[in-house]
Amino acid sequence: MKTTAHRTDAPECAWRAKAADAACDALDETEKAAFDTHARQCSDCRETAESFRNVIQKLRDGMPAASCRDLPPDIMRRIPDSGWTPETSDAGRRRLGFPAFALRAAALVLAALAGAVLLTLRFGTKPDAVGPVAAAPSRANVIRDALQWLASVQEDSGAWAPQSWGGRQVYETALTGMALLTFLRHEDGQHPSAANAVPGGAAYLLTRQRADGGYGPAASGHMYNHGIATVALLEAYRQGLAPADAEASLKTALAFIREQQSHTGGWGYDTHPMSRPNTSISVWQMEALALGLALGWTEAGEPLERGLAWLATMANEQGQFGYRQADDTADHAALTAMGAYCLFKAAGKTPDDPAGRALVRRALHRVATESEEGNLDYYRSYFIASALKTSAEPEHRQSLTRLRSRLTREQSQDPLLAGSWNPADQWSAVGGRLYATTLAAMMLENRPGMDP
Amino acid sequence: MSTLHDPDALSDTELMRLAQQGRKSAFEHLIRRHQRPLVNFFRSMGVYNDAEDMAQDTFVRLFKYRKRYKPTAKFTTFLYLMARQVRIDALRSRKRRAAFEKELADAQRMEDEAVHAGCDKRPDVERALRALSTAMREVVVLNVYQGLKYEEIALVLNIPLGTVKSRMFQALKRLRAALE
Numbered sequence: 001m002k003t004t005a006h007r008t009d010a011p012e013c014a015w016r017a018k019a020a021d022a023a024c025d026a027l028d029e030t031e032k033a034a035f036d037t038h039a040r041q042c043s044d045c046r047e048t049a050e051s052f053r054n055v056i057q058k059l060r061d062g063m064p065a066a067s068c069r070d071l072p073p074d075i076m077r078r079i080p081d082s083g084w085t086p087e088t089s090d091a092g093r094r095r096l097g098f099p100a101f102a103l104r105a106a107a108l109v110l111a112a113l114a115g116a117v118l119l120t121l122r123f124g125t126k127p128d129a130v131g132p133v134a135a136a137p138s139r140a141n142v143i144r145d146a147l148q149w150l151a152s153v154q155e156d157s158g159a160w161a162p163q164s165w166g167g168r169q170v171y172e173t174a175l176t177g178m179a180l181l182t183f184l185r186h187e188d189g190q191h192p193s194a195a196n197a198v199p200g201g202a203a204y205l206l207t208r209q210r211a212d213g214g215y216g217p218a219a220s221g222h223m224y225n226h227g228i229a230t231v232a233l234l235e236a237y238r239q240g241l242a243p244a245d246a247e248a249s250l251k252t253a254l255a256f257i258r259e260q261q262s263h264t265g266g267w268g269y270d271t272h273p274m275s276r277p278n279t280s281i282s283v284w285q286m287e288a289l290a291l292g293l294a295l296g297w298t299e300a301g302e303p304l305e306r307g308l309a310w311l312a313t314m315a316n317e318q319g320q321f322g323y324r325q326a327d328d329t330a331d332h333a334a335l336t337a338m339g340a341y342c343l344f345k346a347a348g349k350t351p352d353d354p355a356g357r358a359l360v361r362r363a364l365h366r367v368a369t370e371s372e373e374g375n376l377d378y379y380r381s382y383f384i385a386s387a388l389k390t391s392a393e394p395e396h397r398q399s400l401t402r403l404r405s406r407l408t409r410e411q412s413q414d415p416l417l418a419g420s421w422n423p424a425d426q427w428s429a430v431g432g433r434l435y436a437t438t439l440a441a442m443m444l445e446n447r448p449g450m451d452p
Numbered sequence: 453m454s455t456l457h458d459p460d461a462l463s464d465t466e467l468m469r470l471a472q473q474g475r476k477s478a479f480e481h482l483i484r485r486h487q488r489p490l491v492n493f494f495r496s497m498g499v500y501n502d503a504e505d506m507a508q509d510t511f512v513r514l515f516k517y518r519k520r521y522k523p524t525a526k527f528t529t530f531l532y533l534m535a536r537q538v539r540i541d542a543l544r545s546r547k548r549r550a551a552f553e554k555e556l557a558d559a560q561r562m563e564d565e566a567v568h569a570g571c572d573k574r575p576d577v578e579r580a581l582r583a584l585s586t587a588m589r590e591v592v593v594l595n596v597y598q599g600l601k602y603e604e605i606a607l608v609l610n611i612p613l614g615t616v617k618s619r620m621f622q623a624l625k626r627l628r629a630a631l632e
């Protein structure tokens with residue numbers, strides 16, 4: 001046995017070559033026991049193994065940053081469709097055990113049924129009533145499959161991680177908020193699948209609060225994270241499902257929304273109060289303020305009124321809303337729906353405004369008559385559905401029913417992803433499968449909308 | 453059936469088997485599970501700008517050779533076998549070689565600037581890795597960063613187990629000196 005320091009290479013112990021293997025955990029149990037016995041007597045081997053472990057630790061600490069864009073979309077474009085089995089003809093049918101045409105037929109039946117249910121709804125039937133046809137996937141079952149999928153992909157931290165499902169990590173806070181809302185809006189968060197999901201998600205969001213009061217990372221677009229997280233936590237708090245320290249956190253969060261309001265009354269992408277406001281970000285902040293006001297937190301009233309006044313300036317004579325100003329975009333439907341929904345949420349919480357009510361009626365009419373062809377845009381459709389849900393007009397309900405039966409058809413039938421929706425629109429690279437799934441499930445839910 | 457509802461509960465081998473049967477979503481899930489480590493593999497091997505493209509090429513190649521995969525082999529072994537081929541092919545192409553060399557030069561310059569600026573210890577690790585021969589570096593990266601066992605590395609690199617061990621030993625000695 002030699003006791004030479006590890007820096008000199010010779011003469012060396014015959015065991016020394018095993019020091020690297022020991023440091024790399026590459027020895028089997030017998031070898032490891034033998035090496036350990038030897039190393040207790042041989043300082044050379046002991047020190048060498050220790051120094052190698054340090055090197056490996058340094059390598060791990062200096063590991064290159066693990067960022068990369070989502071690769072499947074590009075890869076799938078390079079693989080011919082003929083390389084795949086059509087997913088709808090697979091044997092793993094979830095609900096029906098029928099080929100695709102039967103599923104579509106069932107969906108048509110469902111659509112007709114749902115129409116009938118919704119018509120009776122206006123005359124006081126319980127909103128969650130489900131028709132008597134057992135074979136068709138009921139709306140509640142479609143939602144529960146979505147909740148089951150969401151519950152299965154929640155991280156141990158309580159978060160939902162968009163980066164694992166095709167989205168961007170920077171929106172983890174927003175996506176966690178959306179997943180939380182999806183659970184909270186189904187049976188008031190009382191469905192068994194929510195039992196672990198809701199406390200974990202809410203607790204996680206509370207840990208995301210920065211010193212300035214905002215939820216999520218201080219990056220561009222942070223008002224999406226903050227607005228959505230605040231809405232979700234307020235819902236949880238309202239339903240008595242938020243942790244005990246939520247109230248203080250939420251009051252700080254609402255104060256942050258107030259601070260971020262621009263001088264014109266809206267909210268924009270960035271922290272700066274001069275950041276140019278847009279409708280899409282502003283509606284989340286206003287929904288949070290409306291929820292806060294409903295909880296009796298009167299300090300939310302003034303910023304909400306200023307926000308609504310700003311929102312009214314986004315609308316043109318026909319009741320269409322713009323993005324940064326009235327008439328600045330060709331796609332009015334989504335923005336108009338946002339405007340209508342937001343005004344509805346705020347109604348009754350601020351002084352009654354006949355002009356506002358007239359605006360909502362005009363906006364809803366526009367939304368109900370917009371075409372629903374082409375690719376589903378989940379974000380757009382979410383607000384359209386939210387707006388339509390506020391109305392009892394048959395025209396609006398039928399429009400909602402069409403949208404819902406389409407969503408039911410498009411829920412993933414793949415056993416690997418059952419209950420989720422495939423992200424396939426312009427925002428999918430940002431929000432991924434979590435975004436598509438949470439919004440689709442919430443569109444199928446009665447809330448938000450007709451609830452008081 | 454119930455385990456299928458949670459794709460994360462499926463092993464690489466199970467997902468690969470589903471992909472062999474033509475299940476697109478299984479393959480997508482497999483890509484998402486391995487894309488980050490794979491991109492990191494290329495970055496650790498000194499590829500910077502092209503790392504994502506090479507990862508993409510690797511998965512396309514994996515799809516082409518999917519029928520050759522046997523569940524007896526560990527999936528990552530098969531994956532890094534493809535990845536290594538992709539990298540070698542890329543270096544063979546002259547155009548890419550030129551780009552690669554420029555990239556190395558850029559990286560070297562950036563690193564020098566970082567060292568001058570007294571930055572963190574990350575450049576030290578990268579520089580120490582870059583100073584190794586490709587053969588040694590591959591062994592270290594596959595073991596330390598990609599978590600492959602010696603036997604798996606031997607399969608990926610098509611070298612005897614003893615060679616993996618001696619390269620690792622030599623590499624660790626050099627890295628120790630460089631990171632002292």
Ligand SMILES: [Zn+2]
Nearest residue numbers: 013015042045
């Ligand atoms: Zn010894």
